[in-house]
Amino acid sequence: MSKNTNLDINTSYTFTCNNHKVNDNEVALRPPVYKCSECKKRSISGYSNPEHCSNPFGYLYLIPRLCLDCSNISHKCRWC
Numbered sequence: 001m002s003k004n005t006n007l008d009i010n011t012s013y014t015f016t017c018n019n020h021k022v023n024d025n026e027v028a029l030r031p032p033v034y035k036c037s038e039c040k041k042r043s044i045s046g047y048s049n050p051e052h053c054s055n056p057f058g059y060l061y062l063i064p065r066l067c068l069d070c071s072n073i074s075h076k077c078r079w080c
């Protein structure tokens with residue numbers, strides 16, 4: 001799997017902690033409508049949830065706490 005490794009910082013999930021590495025396998029299912037707790041922009045997508053089960057509220061998306069930009073800037077895990 002070779003890809004452009006230069007200038008890759010915005011698309012890589014380098015700062016995800018070990019506890020949440022597994023979440024980086026999930027795919028974005030919703031357009032970005034959730035607020036980032038750092039920059040307050042609605043730039044966070046809803047992700048597929050491997051532990052999802054039926055419930056009356058509809059699909060339970062996995063929602064990161066930080067958008068990718070903030071995660072990259074602050075070097076924090078976006079799921080913590």
Ligand SMILES: [Zn+2]
Pocket residue numbers: 036037038039040041043066067068069070071
């Ligand atoms: Zn943000």
Ligand SMILES: [Zn+2]
Pocket residue numbers: 016017018019020077078079080
């Ligand atoms: Zn984390």
